[in-house]
Amino acid sequence: MQQIFNFIFKNSILLLFLLLLGISLTLTIQSHSYHRSRAVSSANAMTGYVYEQINKVEEYLNLKSQNEALAAENAELKRLLYNTQDTANIPPVQLPQGSGNYRVIQSKVIKNSYNEQENYLTINSGRRDGVAPDMGVVSSRGVIGVVENTSKGYSTVISVLNRKFRLAVKVKKNNHIGTLTWNGRNAGFAQLTDVPRLATVVKGDTIVTGAESTIFPENIPVGKIEKVYVDKKTNYYTLEIRLFNDMTSLGHIYVIENKDRNEIKQLEEATKPNE
Numbered sequence: 642m643q644q645i646f647n648f649i650f651k652n653s654i655l656l657l658f659l660l661l662l663g664i665s666l667t668l669t670i671q672s673h674s675y676h677r678s679r680a681v682s683s684a685n686a687m688t689g690y691v692y693e694q695i696n697k698v699e700e701y702l703n704l705k706s707q708n709e710a711l712a713a714e715n716a717e718l719k720r721l722l723y724n725t726q727d728t729a730n731i732p733p734v735q736l737p738q739g740s741g742n743y744r745v746i747q748s749k750v751i752k753n754s755y756n757e758q759e760n761y762l763t764i765n766s767g768r769r770d771g772v773a774p775d776m777g778v779v780s781s782r783g784v785i786g787v788v789e790n791t792s793k794g795y796s797t798v799i800s801v802l803n804r805k806f807r808l809a810v811k812v813k814k815n816n817h818i819g820t821l822t823w824n825g826r827n828a829g830f831a832q833l834t835d836v837p838r839l840a841t842v843v844k845g846d847t848i849v850t851g852a853e854s855t856i857f858p859e860n861i862p863v864g865k866i867e868k869v870y871v872d873k874k875t876n877y878y879t880l881e882i883r884l885f886n887d888m889t890s891l892g893h894i895y896v897i898e899n900k901d902r903n904e905i906k907q908l909e910e911a912t913k914p915n916e
Contacts, residue, residue: 743858746770746896751795755802755889758825762798766896767791775856777897783862783885784808784850785894796896802828802888810863811851812842818851821863821882828888830867833880840878842869848882855902 748770752763766772768791776788778798786798786806799806801823808821810833817840819833833848846866850857868881 742899742901744771744898744900746772746898747893748772748796748896749893750891753800753889753891755800755828758804760800760802760888761789762786762800762891764796764798764894764896765794767794767796769793771898772796772896773898775902777854777857777861777899778894779857779861779897780886780891780894783864784857785886785888785891787856788896800888801831801884801886808857808863809851809853810848812836812840812866813847813849813860815840816851817842818853819878819880821848829884831864831882831884833866833882834872834877835875836878836880838871838876838878842866842878842880844869848880855899855905857897858899 746766748764748766750762751765752761754760754762762778762785764772764778772788772791774788774791778785778788784801786800786803787808788796789799790797801808801821804823804825806821806823809818810821811818817836819836821831821833823831836842844866848863848866850859850861850863852859862885864882864884866880867883870879870881871877872879
């Protein structure tokens with residue numbers, strides 16, 4: 642203990658300088674949006690690099706399970722192919738193409754949290770790849786989340802499994818809309834609220850993204866209705882949605898850019914009545 646006191650006494654000036662430097666940097670970052678954004682970007686880049694190296698090791702160790710998953714997917718594709726009389730009429734994958742209003746950026750999840758109340762993903766694509774905040778993120782099975790922050794080579798994504806996540810979706814068969822949220826309990830389910838009682842909904846109905854979203858294209862899969870509840874206070878449905886994605890096991894994903902989003906948002910802002 643005496644040695645610790647001696648060390649502090651001998652280096653008191655240096656320690657005081659480092660303390661004051663840390664306080665000044667913290668105050669500068671908190672009070673200036675530019676410095677704050679640069680700090681977040683630098684932190685994303687550093688943590689993204691570390692996560693990517695960890696992911697490479699885990700990916701190597703999990704090659705067997707990944708190969709089995711690919712084999713199962715290929716078997717399912719062949720089943721669909723062999724059971725289609727006219728293979729020319731096989732419907733294309735419902736992923737927006739780059740030649741239209743949407744651009745698709747291929748990426749991969751290198752860090753995935755799913756056991757917190759506010760879960761995030763880290764992906765190995767960033768500003769240099771054209772990724773920006775408020776872009777949608779999907780897999781071949783459906784919606785995953787929305788990009789929140791970016792650095793040069795990495796991005797963080799607010800997951801569907803996040804209490805702050807909100808997304809306008811609809812019941813596919815009748816176009817009744819609602820809001821997709823997560824109650825923080827089960828990683829396999831999300832909740833759909835604000836669906837009017839006049840809507841006809843049953844277990845097994847498919848939920849997809851709605852036309853109201855400026856982040857996702859319409860009709861991107863989300864999940865299926867598992868349970869139907871009636872909120873007695875609001876007289877609206879609350880639906881338990883079994884997600885199509887296994888949010889605890891994500892690999893290759895796609896980032897979607899709506900090229901018209903800024904134009905739509907500017908028009909909507911200009912149309913709002915003055916407050």
